[in-house]
Amino acid sequence: MKGLVYNGPGSITWTDRPDPKMQADTDIIMRVTTTTICGSDTHIIKGGVPDTPHGTILGHEGVGVVEEVGSAVKSVKPGDRILATCVTACGYCRFCTSQQYGQCLNGGWALGHLIDGVQADFARIPFAQNSTYKIPDALSDEQVVFLTDILATGYEVGVLMGQVAPGDTIVIVGVGPVGLATVLTAQLFAPTNIVVVDLVESRLQKALELGATHAVTPDKAHDIVNTLTDGLGADVTIEAAGFPAPFELAADLVRSGGRIANIGVHEEPATLHLEKLWAKQVTITTGIPSALSVPQLMKAIESGTLDGTTMISHRMPLAETVEGYDVFKNAATTNALKVVLIA
DSSP: OEEEEEEETTEEEEEEOOOOOOOSTTOEEEEEEEEEOOHHHHHHHTTOSTTSOTTEEOOOOEEEEEEEEOTTOOSOOTTOEEEEOSSBOOSSSTTGGGTOGGGOTTOBSOBTTTBOOSSBSEEEETTHHHHEEEOOTTSOHHHHGGGGTHHHHIIIIIIITTTOOTTOEEEEEOOSHHHHHHHHHHGGGOOSEEEEEOSOHHHHHHHHHTTOSEEEOGGGHHHHHHHHHTTSOEEEEEEOSOSHHHHHHHHHHEEEEEEEEEOSOOSSOOOOOHHHHTTSOOEEEOOOOOOTTHHHHHHHHHHTSOOGGGGEEEEEEGGGHHHHHHHHHTHHHHOOSEEEEEO
Protein backbone atom coordinates (compact mmCIF):
# COMPACT_ATOMS: atom_id res chain seq x y z
CA MET A 1 0.00 0.00 0.00
CA LYS A 2 0.96 3.67 0.01
CA GLY A 3 0.83 6.18 2.84
CA LEU A 4 1.90 9.68 3.85
CA VAL A 5 5.05 9.19 5.92
CA TYR A 6 6.60 11.68 8.34
CA ASN A 7 10.37 11.51 7.89
CA GLY A 8 11.29 14.12 10.47
CA PRO A 9 10.74 17.87 10.83
CA GLY A 10 9.91 19.44 7.47
CA SER A 11 9.78 16.19 5.49
CA ILE A 12 6.85 14.06 4.33
CA THR A 13 6.58 11.60 1.43
CA TRP A 14 3.81 9.57 -0.20
CA THR A 15 5.50 6.20 -0.43
CA ASP A 16 5.15 2.43 -0.33
CA ARG A 17 4.61 0.83 3.06
CA PRO A 18 3.70 -2.71 4.12
CA ASP A 19 0.00 -3.35 4.55
CA PRO A 20 -0.98 -3.12 8.24
CA LYS A 21 -1.37 -6.39 10.13
CA MET A 22 -3.58 -7.29 13.07
CA GLN A 23 -1.63 -7.04 16.33
CA ALA A 24 -4.37 -7.81 18.86
CA ASP A 25 -7.87 -9.26 18.96
CA THR A 26 -9.15 -5.74 19.69
CA ASP A 27 -7.90 -4.43 16.32
CA ILE A 28 -9.56 -3.99 12.97
CA ILE A 29 -8.09 -3.26 9.56
CA MET A 30 -9.85 -0.48 7.66
CA ARG A 31 -9.62 0.32 3.96
CA VAL A 32 -9.53 4.10 3.90
CA THR A 33 -12.04 5.78 1.59
CA THR A 34 -11.89 9.37 2.87
CA THR A 35 -9.55 11.28 5.14
CA THR A 36 -8.51 14.88 5.70
CA ILE A 37 -5.68 17.08 6.94
CA CYS A 38 -5.68 18.59 10.42
CA GLY A 39 -3.73 21.44 11.95
CA SER A 40 -2.30 18.90 14.41
CA ASP A 41 -0.69 17.11 11.46
CA THR A 42 1.12 20.30 10.50
CA HIS A 43 2.30 20.73 14.09
CA ILE A 44 3.93 17.29 13.80
CA ILE A 45 5.58 18.15 10.48
CA LYS A 46 7.01 21.37 11.92
CA GLY A 47 8.59 19.36 14.75
CA GLY A 48 6.17 20.70 17.34
CA VAL A 49 5.12 17.21 18.51
CA PRO A 50 8.52 15.64 19.22
CA ASP A 51 7.21 12.28 20.47
CA THR A 52 5.99 11.33 16.97
CA PRO A 53 8.46 8.72 15.67
CA HIS A 54 10.13 9.32 12.33
CA GLY A 55 8.57 6.95 9.80
CA THR A 56 5.02 7.28 11.16
CA ILE A 57 2.11 7.43 8.72
CA LEU A 58 0.21 10.60 9.58
CA GLY A 59 -3.52 11.23 9.85
CA HIS A 60 -6.13 10.71 12.57
CA GLU A 61 -9.40 11.50 10.76
CA GLY A 62 -10.49 8.49 8.73
CA VAL A 63 -13.59 7.00 7.13
CA GLY A 64 -13.50 3.65 5.42
CA VAL A 65 -14.65 0.06 5.09
CA VAL A 66 -13.84 -2.73 7.53
CA GLU A 67 -11.59 -5.37 5.96
CA GLU A 68 -10.67 -7.55 8.96
CA VAL A 69 -11.98 -7.74 12.53
CA GLY A 70 -10.40 -9.03 15.72
CA SER A 71 -12.36 -11.58 17.75
CA ALA A 72 -12.92 -9.14 20.63
CA VAL A 73 -14.61 -6.56 18.41
CA LYS A 74 -18.39 -7.03 18.28
CA SER A 75 -19.58 -3.61 17.12
CA VAL A 76 -18.50 -3.84 13.46
CA LYS A 77 -17.97 -6.54 10.85
CA PRO A 78 -16.19 -6.82 7.49
CA GLY A 79 -17.90 -4.68 4.87
CA ASP A 80 -19.25 -2.10 7.32
CA ARG A 81 -18.69 1.58 6.57
CA ILE A 82 -17.16 3.17 9.64
CA LEU A 83 -15.45 6.25 10.95
CA ALA A 84 -12.41 5.90 13.18
CA THR A 85 -12.17 8.59 15.83
CA CYS A 86 -9.02 10.57 16.50
CA VAL A 87 -8.74 9.07 19.99
CA THR A 88 -8.09 5.42 20.75
CA ALA A 89 -9.74 4.10 23.92
CA CYS A 90 -8.99 0.78 25.60
CA GLY A 91 -12.17 1.02 27.68
CA TYR A 92 -10.73 -0.30 30.94
CA CYS A 93 -7.97 2.03 32.20
CA ARG A 94 -8.38 4.61 34.99
CA PHE A 95 -9.42 7.31 32.52
CA CYS A 96 -11.58 5.27 30.17
CA THR A 97 -13.71 4.05 33.07
CA SER A 98 -14.37 7.74 33.79
CA GLN A 99 -15.24 8.29 30.10
CA GLN A 100 -12.10 10.39 29.60
CA TYR A 101 -11.14 8.54 26.43
CA GLY A 102 -8.78 11.27 25.29
CA GLN A 103 -6.60 10.53 28.31
CA CYS A 104 -6.56 6.73 27.78
CA LEU A 105 -3.39 5.24 29.25
CA ASN A 106 -3.20 2.72 26.42
CA GLY A 107 -4.24 4.96 23.56
CA GLY A 108 -5.49 8.53 23.59
CA TRP A 109 -4.30 10.46 20.57
CA ALA A 110 -2.37 7.59 19.03
CA LEU A 111 -3.35 7.43 15.35
CA GLY A 112 -0.93 9.38 13.20
CA HIS A 113 0.92 10.50 16.32
CA LEU A 114 2.39 7.51 18.14
CA ILE A 115 1.33 4.79 15.68
CA ASP A 116 0.58 4.72 11.96
CA GLY A 117 -2.48 6.73 11.02
CA VAL A 118 -5.11 6.93 8.31
CA GLN A 119 -3.56 8.99 5.50
CA ALA A 120 -2.95 5.72 3.70
CA ASP A 121 -4.70 3.06 1.67
CA PHE A 122 -5.26 0.91 4.78
CA ALA A 123 -5.01 1.47 8.53
CA ARG A 124 -4.98 -0.62 11.68
CA ILE A 125 -7.40 0.74 14.28
CA PRO A 126 -6.64 -0.45 17.85
CA PHE A 127 -9.38 -0.93 20.45
CA ALA A 128 -11.93 -0.66 17.66
CA GLN A 129 -14.88 -1.54 19.91
CA ASN A 130 -14.55 1.89 21.55
CA SER A 131 -12.90 3.84 18.73
CA THR A 132 -15.09 3.28 15.67
CA TYR A 133 -18.70 3.99 14.73
CA LYS A 134 -20.84 2.55 11.95
CA ILE A 135 -22.06 5.08 9.40
CA PRO A 136 -25.75 5.09 8.44
CA ASP A 137 -26.36 4.28 4.78
CA ALA A 138 -28.05 7.64 4.28
CA LEU A 139 -24.89 9.60 5.13
CA SER A 140 -21.91 10.12 2.83
CA ASP A 141 -18.26 9.98 3.82
CA GLU A 142 -18.02 13.76 3.55
CA GLN A 143 -20.96 14.28 5.89
CA VAL A 144 -19.31 12.32 8.71
CA VAL A 145 -15.54 12.63 8.22
CA PHE A 146 -15.27 15.67 10.50
CA LEU A 147 -16.92 13.75 13.34
CA THR A 148 -13.59 11.95 13.64
CA ASP A 149 -12.01 15.05 15.14
CA ILE A 150 -12.92 18.70 14.65
CA LEU A 151 -16.69 18.52 15.17
CA ALA A 152 -16.22 16.37 18.27
CA THR A 153 -13.36 18.61 19.43
CA GLY A 154 -15.23 21.86 18.94
CA TYR A 155 -18.32 20.43 20.63
CA GLU A 156 -16.73 18.58 23.54
CA VAL A 157 -13.64 20.67 24.33
CA GLY A 158 -15.13 24.02 23.38
CA VAL A 159 -18.92 24.00 23.78
CA LEU A 160 -19.41 21.39 26.51
CA MET A 161 -16.33 22.18 28.59
CA GLY A 162 -17.16 25.86 28.21
CA GLN A 163 -20.72 25.10 29.36
CA VAL A 164 -22.29 27.18 26.61
CA ALA A 165 -25.93 27.85 27.49
CA PRO A 166 -28.96 29.47 25.85
CA GLY A 167 -28.69 33.24 25.87
CA ASP A 168 -24.91 33.32 26.36
CA THR A 169 -22.51 35.66 24.68
CA ILE A 170 -19.58 33.53 23.57
CA VAL A 171 -16.33 34.48 21.89
CA ILE A 172 -14.33 32.11 19.69
CA VAL A 173 -10.77 33.33 19.17
CA GLY A 174 -9.40 31.76 15.99
CA VAL A 175 -11.70 30.51 13.24
CA GLY A 176 -9.65 28.02 11.34
CA PRO A 177 -11.35 24.64 10.87
CA VAL A 178 -11.72 23.75 14.56
CA GLY A 179 -12.94 27.26 15.36
CA LEU A 180 -15.52 26.99 12.59
CA ALA A 181 -16.57 23.58 13.93
CA THR A 182 -17.11 25.29 17.27
CA VAL A 183 -19.28 27.93 15.61
CA LEU A 184 -21.42 25.16 14.12
CA THR A 185 -21.80 23.09 17.27
CA ALA A 186 -22.28 26.05 19.63
CA GLN A 187 -25.53 26.81 17.82
CA LEU A 188 -26.99 23.58 19.21
CA PHE A 189 -27.19 25.45 22.55
CA ALA A 190 -28.73 28.68 21.22
CA PRO A 191 -26.33 31.34 22.51
CA THR A 192 -27.54 34.87 21.79
CA ASN A 193 -24.20 36.11 20.46
CA ILE A 194 -21.37 34.19 18.80
CA VAL A 195 -18.46 36.58 18.36
CA VAL A 196 -15.53 35.31 16.29
CA VAL A 197 -12.08 36.88 16.29
CA ASP A 198 -9.42 36.31 13.64
CA LEU A 199 -6.87 38.18 11.55
CA VAL A 200 -7.95 36.59 8.26
CA GLU A 201 -10.90 38.32 6.57
CA SER A 202 -11.95 35.27 4.54
CA ARG A 203 -12.26 33.20 7.72
CA LEU A 204 -14.29 35.88 9.45
CA GLN A 205 -16.67 35.94 6.49
CA LYS A 206 -16.91 32.14 6.50
CA ALA A 207 -17.75 32.17 10.20
CA LEU A 208 -20.59 34.61 9.55
CA GLU A 209 -21.89 32.32 6.80
CA LEU A 210 -21.88 29.42 9.27
CA GLY A 211 -23.82 31.24 11.97
CA ALA A 212 -21.56 33.63 13.88
CA THR A 213 -23.36 36.85 14.78
CA HIS A 214 -20.32 39.14 14.89
CA ALA A 215 -16.86 38.87 13.31
CA VAL A 216 -13.98 41.16 14.22
CA THR A 217 -10.22 41.46 14.19
CA PRO A 218 -8.42 41.25 17.57
CA ASP A 219 -8.05 45.02 17.91
CA LYS A 220 -11.85 45.41 17.89
CA ALA A 221 -12.72 42.47 20.12
CA HIS A 222 -12.95 44.38 23.40
CA ASP A 223 -15.25 47.02 21.95
CA ILE A 224 -17.78 44.56 20.52
CA VAL A 225 -17.82 42.35 23.63
CA ASN A 226 -18.23 45.33 25.93
CA THR A 227 -21.07 46.65 23.77
CA LEU A 228 -22.89 43.31 23.75
CA THR A 229 -22.49 42.66 27.48
CA ASP A 230 -22.77 46.15 29.00
CA GLY A 231 -19.10 45.93 29.87
CA LEU A 232 -19.35 42.65 31.82
CA GLY A 233 -17.43 40.45 29.39
CA ALA A 234 -18.30 37.23 27.60
CA ASP A 235 -19.92 34.31 29.38
CA VAL A 236 -17.62 31.88 27.57
CA THR A 237 -14.45 32.42 25.59
CA ILE A 238 -13.00 29.62 23.48
CA GLU A 239 -9.40 29.69 22.27
CA ALA A 240 -9.04 27.80 18.99
CA ALA A 241 -5.82 29.17 17.52
CA GLY A 242 -3.00 27.69 19.59
CA PHE A 243 -0.84 30.77 20.09
CA PRO A 244 -0.09 32.89 23.17
CA ALA A 245 -1.79 36.12 22.03
CA PRO A 246 -5.18 34.51 21.23
CA PHE A 247 -5.21 32.67 24.56
CA GLU A 248 -4.37 35.86 26.44
CA LEU A 249 -7.13 37.68 24.53
CA ALA A 250 -9.63 34.95 25.44
CA ALA A 251 -8.68 35.35 29.10
CA ASP A 252 -9.03 39.13 28.86
CA LEU A 253 -12.52 39.00 27.32
CA VAL A 254 -14.21 36.66 29.82
CA ARG A 255 -16.54 38.00 32.50
CA SER A 256 -16.25 37.36 36.22
CA GLY A 257 -17.54 33.85 36.87
CA GLY A 258 -17.12 32.96 33.20
CA ARG A 259 -15.40 30.06 31.48
CA ILE A 260 -12.35 29.88 29.23
CA ALA A 261 -12.15 26.71 27.13
CA ASN A 262 -8.85 26.09 25.39
CA ILE A 263 -8.95 23.99 22.21
CA GLY A 264 -5.79 25.20 20.45
CA VAL A 265 -2.65 23.06 20.21
CA HIS A 266 0.07 25.17 21.82
CA GLU A 267 3.80 24.88 21.14
CA GLU A 268 4.82 27.98 23.12
CA PRO A 269 4.10 29.18 26.66
CA ALA A 270 1.25 31.64 27.12
CA THR A 271 1.08 34.10 29.99
CA LEU A 272 -1.76 33.63 32.45
CA HIS A 273 -2.41 37.07 33.91
CA LEU A 274 -3.38 36.09 37.43
CA GLU A 275 -2.91 39.69 38.50
CA LYS A 276 -6.16 40.27 36.56
CA LEU A 277 -7.89 36.94 37.09
CA TRP A 278 -7.15 35.92 40.67
CA ALA A 279 -10.44 37.28 42.07
CA LYS A 280 -12.68 36.77 39.02
CA GLN A 281 -13.80 33.18 39.75
CA VAL A 282 -12.94 32.14 36.21
CA THR A 283 -12.82 28.48 35.16
CA ILE A 284 -10.20 27.41 32.60
CA THR A 285 -10.46 24.04 30.84
CA THR A 286 -8.16 22.22 28.45
CA GLY A 287 -8.23 18.83 26.80
CA ILE A 288 -8.81 16.68 23.75
CA PRO A 289 -12.10 14.98 22.88
CA SER A 290 -13.37 11.63 24.06
CA ALA A 291 -15.46 11.37 20.86
CA LEU A 292 -18.32 10.01 22.97
CA SER A 293 -20.47 12.71 21.39
CA VAL A 294 -20.18 11.15 17.93
CA PRO A 295 -23.55 9.30 18.01
CA GLN A 296 -25.34 12.46 19.16
CA LEU A 297 -23.66 14.64 16.55
CA MET A 298 -24.32 12.02 13.87
CA LYS A 299 -28.03 12.24 14.65
CA ALA A 300 -27.81 16.02 14.31
CA ILE A 301 -26.26 15.53 10.88
CA GLU A 302 -28.96 13.03 9.89
CA SER A 303 -31.67 15.50 10.91
CA GLY A 304 -30.09 18.34 8.95
CA THR A 305 -29.35 20.36 12.10
CA LEU A 306 -25.57 20.10 11.62
CA ASP A 307 -23.66 20.20 8.34
CA GLY A 308 -19.89 19.93 8.45
CA THR A 309 -19.51 19.81 4.68
CA THR A 310 -19.73 23.60 4.70
CA MET A 311 -16.11 23.60 5.90
CA ILE A 312 -14.76 21.75 2.85
CA SER A 313 -12.66 24.03 0.67
CA HIS A 314 -10.74 21.50 -1.44
CA ARG A 315 -11.17 17.91 -2.58
CA MET A 316 -8.15 15.95 -3.81
CA PRO A 317 -7.23 12.32 -4.51
CA LEU A 318 -5.63 10.47 -1.62
CA ALA A 319 -2.57 9.88 -3.81
CA GLU A 320 -2.06 13.67 -3.89
CA THR A 321 -1.81 14.03 -0.13
CA VAL A 322 1.56 15.81 -0.30
CA GLU A 323 0.03 18.39 -2.63
CA GLY A 324 -2.91 18.61 -0.24
CA TYR A 325 -0.56 19.63 2.54
CA ASP A 326 0.85 22.39 0.34
CA VAL A 327 -2.68 23.71 -0.19
CA PHE A 328 -3.53 23.43 3.51
CA LYS A 329 -0.40 25.10 4.89
CA ASN A 330 -0.69 28.00 2.42
CA ALA A 331 -4.22 28.88 3.50
CA ALA A 332 -3.48 32.60 3.33
CA THR A 333 -3.28 32.34 -0.45
CA THR A 334 -5.38 29.21 -1.13
CA ASN A 335 -8.20 30.02 1.35
CA ALA A 336 -7.97 26.41 2.47
CA LEU A 337 -10.18 25.25 5.32
CA LYS A 338 -10.63 21.49 5.20
CA VAL A 339 -8.87 19.58 2.44
CA VAL A 340 -10.68 16.28 1.91
CA LEU A 341 -8.65 13.39 0.47
CA ILE A 342 -10.63 10.76 -1.41
CA ALA A 343 -9.40 7.27 -2.26
